[in-house]
Amino acid sequence: MATPLPPSTPGVRVRAPAKINLALKVGAPRPDGFHPLATIYQAVSLYDEIAAEWAEPDEFTVTVTGEGADLVPLDDSNLALRAARLLSRTHGPHNGLGVALSIHKAIPVAGGLAGGSSNGAAALLACAVLWDLDLTGESLRELAAELGSDVPFALLGGTAVGSGRGEEVVPALTTGSYHWVLAFGRHGLSTPAVYRRFDELSETPPQAPEVPPDLMNALRSGNPAEVGRALSNDLQAAALDLQPQLRRTLQAGLELGALGALVSGSGPTCAFLVASESAAVDLSVALSAEGVCRTVRRTVGPVSGARVVGWTTES
Ligand code: C5P
Numbered sequence: 001m002a003t004p005l006p007p008s009t010p011g012v013r014v015r016a017p018a019k020i021n022l023a024l025k026v027g028a029p030r031p032d033g034f035h036p037l038a039t040i041y042q043a044v045s046l047y048d049e050i051a052a053e054w055a056e057p058d059e060f061t062v063t064v065t066g067e068g069a070d071l072v073p074l075d076d077s078n079l080a081l082r083a084a085r086l087l088s089r090t091h092g093p094h095n096g097l098g099v100a101l102s103i104h105k106a107i108p109v110a111g112g113l114a115g116g117s118s119n120g121a122a123a124l125l126a127c128a129v130l131w132d133l134d135l136t137g138e139s140l141r142e143l144a145a146e147l148g149s150d151v152p153f154a155l156l157g158g159t160a161v162g163s164g165r166g167e168e169v170v171p172a173l174t175t176g177s178y179h180w181v182l183a184f185g186r187h188g189l190s191t192p193a194v195y196r197r198f199d200e201l202s203e204t205p206p207q208a209p210e211v212p213p214d215l216m217n218a219l220r221s222g223n224p225a226e227v228g229r230a231l232s233n234d235l236q237a238a239a240l241d242l243q244p245q246l247r248r249t250l251q252a253g254l255e256l257g258a259l260g261a262l263v264s265g266s267g268p269t270c271a272f273l274v275a276s277e278s279a280a281v282d283l284s285v286a287l288s289a290e291g292v293c294r295t296v297r298r299t300v301g302p303v304s305g306a307r308v309v310g311w312t313t314e315s
Helices: 079-091 115-130 137-147 151-156 191-201 213-221 224-230 236-242 246-255 277-290
Strands: 012-026 037-054 060-066 099-105 159-163 168-171 178-184 260-263 270-274 295-301 307-311
Touching: 012 115, 012 151, 012 213, 012 224, 037 115, 037 151, 037 178, 037 213, 060 079, 079 099, 079 115, 079 137, 099 115, 115 137, 115 151, 115 307, 137 151, 151 159, 151 168, 178 224, 178 246, 178 277, 191 236, 213 224, 224 260, 224 270, 236 246, 236 260, 246 260, 246 270, 246 277, 270 277, 277 295
Parallel strands: 060 099
Antiparallel strands: 012 037, 012 307, 037 099, 037 159, 037 295, 159 168, 178 270, 178 295, 260 270
């Protein structure tokens, strides 16, 4: 059984990545309201970091700094807090555990990059390590799936095929490293609202969507130009309908030389694939100059999922 340690005990720091959906095929809503998905996730080098430190039993707190911090809820809907409580309830001792979480964000809120899910995965791992819980990888994945559709992938990282509502993930066979330029939108998009718009716009979505074979082949070949041509997102039309200015962002990136462009997940972040790091620098500068987005970031994928990166007493 884990017992609270003296206050001098260091807390743990964990970071977890953002994701892009290289393909997102969406089916008709299931009886539970979720949509069946066939997706290819890729984790990219844009990370939120969480520090977890001991608190009194049953005391769960969270603070948030960084990108879009004022937009993150601090109540019980916060995914990191929910993760900590869920872990304590299901795997903690009867006399209770507590934690003080501090999140530093780099992933935009409501950006289609799974920032909240990254925080949920990071909090699960951080608390499991902090509380020294005896937990299998499988139990951690089950808790992650309970927290949200994208949380298991944020634990896993890499490039993976997602099915079910997105929570069933299997690593994909891929070669190479991919350079992405991300264009953050001026306003976020609500994921449920984008799915609702998708339902309104789609006449006959398939019951069982499938991942596109051309993208799987392209990822095996490691050729970014082929991957760029095979990117696709069934939610893109809905996201563009809700934020029509994103068309200009996508168009600008393609005209400026991107090998492929798409809205990431439910948007509004636009992701541009380029051939090299220097091409990414060129496209970032050019996109910023066009004024078609709020901020531009360069990232590389695939990268690993949630990982311990240090202790809170370290400078
Ligand atoms: O699973 P998660 O909490 O991240 O999902 C957020 C919302 O996105 C759901 O409440 C639902 O409206 C929508 N969603 C969906 N189908 C999925 C995943 C998410 O309709 N496969």
